[in-house]
Amino acid sequence: MKAAELTMKMQQTLVRDKSLPEGFGKMILDETDRLLSGFFEYGKGDLTLRLIPTGRGWAVEILLDAVRVKNLKLL
Amino acid sequence: MARTIVVASGKGGVGKTTLTANLGRTLAARGRKVTLIDADIGLNNLDVALDMEDRVVYDILDVAEGRISAAEALVQDKDFPELKLLPSVKCGVSDKIKAARFAAITALLNMGVDYLIIDAPAGVESGFHRAVCAAKEAIIVTTPHLSAVKDADRTARLLSTYDVRSVGLVVNRVRYDLVDRGEAVPPEKIAQLMRLRLLGALPESDLIGINALCGERGESARAYACLADVIEGRSDRIYSPPDSRGIFSFFRRRTY
Numbered sequence: 001m002k003a004a005e006l007t008m009k010m011q012q013t014l015v016r017d018k019s020l021p022e023g024f025g026k027m028i029l030d031e032t033d034r035l036l037s038g039f040f041e042y043g044k045g046d047l048t049l050r051l052i053p054t055g056r057g058w059a060v061e062i063l064l065d066a067v068r069v070k071n072l073k074l075l
Numbered sequence: 076m077a078r079t080i081v082v083a084s085g086k087g088g089v090g091k092t093t094l095t096a097n098l099g100r101t102l103a104a105r106g107r108k109v110t111l112i113d114a115d116i117g118l119n120n121l122d123v124a125l126d127m128e129d130r131v132v133y134d135i136l137d138v139a140e141g142r143i144s145a146a147e148a149l150v151q152d153k154d155f156p157e158l159k160l161l162p163s164v165k166c167g168v169s170d171k172i173k174a175a176r177f178a179a180i181t182a183l184l185n186m187g188v189d190y191l192i193i194d195a196p197a198g199v200e201s202g203f204h205r206a207v208c209a210a211k212e213a214i215i216v217t218t219p220h221l222s223a224v225k226d227a228d229r230t231a232r233l234l235s236t237y238d239v240r241s242v243g244l245v246v247n248r249v250r251y252d253l254v255d256r257g258e259a260v261p262p263e264k265i266a267q268l269m270r271l272r273l274l275g276a277l278p279e280s281d282l283i284g285i286n287a288l289c290g291e292r293g294e295s296a297r298a299y300a301c302l303a304d305v306i307e308g309r310s311d312r313i314y315s316p317p318d319s320r321g322i323f324s325f326f327r328r329r330t331y
């Protein structure tokens with residue numbers, strides 16, 4: 001196969017569009033779990049995840065009782 | 076304070092351990108103080124790659140369980156006394172060392188060295204998490220193969236959720252003969268597609284295939300020297316063999 005063809009194939013595999021990337025939800029859950037386990041009592045307080053488009057990608061804000069605990073930036 | 080760099084990939088067998096060993100030696104040969112940490116816990120490889128296997132007495136589990144201090148567990152390289160290794164455990168006990176403990180161990184080793192390089196395991200599971208949590212910078216290694224690039228890309232995206240400040244790409248096992256014939260995607264193009272900064276390109280090498288270390292001369296040694304220059308911020312030249320790209324090599328690297 002020629003390099004141009006391979007490049008095209010690679011580009012297709014790495015396609016990034018407006019939709020959220022595959023595995024995005026699991027990533028948020030894993031990350032939230034990692035962040036919160038230890039100091040967040042489940043069932044107590046309000047956990048909010050806010051998804052923010054950044055132009056280049058997405059960021060997720062994790063809020064506990066409306067207080068921002070962490071920003072996750074996602075490509 | 077050392078620069079703490081994790082070497083990760085996603086796909087296994089693309090050359091993380093080989094890169095960690097050779098980059099460590101290249102930096103140490105320049106007089107830098109380098110400590111390598113084998114975070115592939117349960118599958119010790121870095122000591123083997125560095126030819127230190129028979130001098131390993133203690134390992135990271137001994138440190139984690141408080142039998143010995145982190146400094147005491149380090150194995151010194153025969154050629155470069157300023158190059159040291161914290162070996163991993165030989166058998167499968169990987170979940171005995173939690174990420175926080177691992178990070179604490181790396182923090183202890185941080186003092187008085189220039190570079191702390193962590194060889195991460197393949198995959199993006201707990202071993203990856205442990206290795207990445209401790210680092211501030213990341214080198215993602217891939218080969219030019221589609222499956223490796225795809226996994227590396229996922230890893231890069233995952234890394235963006237950690238406190239890793241900078242992520243760069245190294246393309247290993249580049250077949251410049253194929254690149255020249257237009258039959259393989261050049262490293263610069265791979266980095267561009269992945270939207271990552273290219274830190275280096277390393278050629279396919281029989282020497283490395285046989286004994287892991289690239290030696291002080293030859294193509295691989297020159298490629299590692301370029302990579303070390305980029306990592307140290309001395310240049311942004313990406314290695315390409317003079318005979319293949321010839322006079323155009325200079326222009327090539329600006330095209331992408």
Ligand SMILES: Nc1ncnc2c1ncn2[C@@H]1O[C@H](COP(=O)(O)OP(=O)(O)OP(=O)(O)O)[C@@H](O)[C@H]1O
Pocket residue numbers: 084086087088089090091092093094115120195196197247248249277278279280281283284285287
């Ligand atoms: N540039 C190269 N040229 C030829 N062979 C190479 C090159 N880089 C690595 N290899 C070979 O590829 C194999 C895998 O390398 P290595 O163990 O460094 O990969 P790894 O990413 O650490 O693997 P793992 O995911 O299992 O930890 C080794 O046999 C090594 O010798």
Ligand SMILES: [Mg+2]
Pocket residue numbers: 091092093115120194195196
């Ligand atoms: Mg390895």
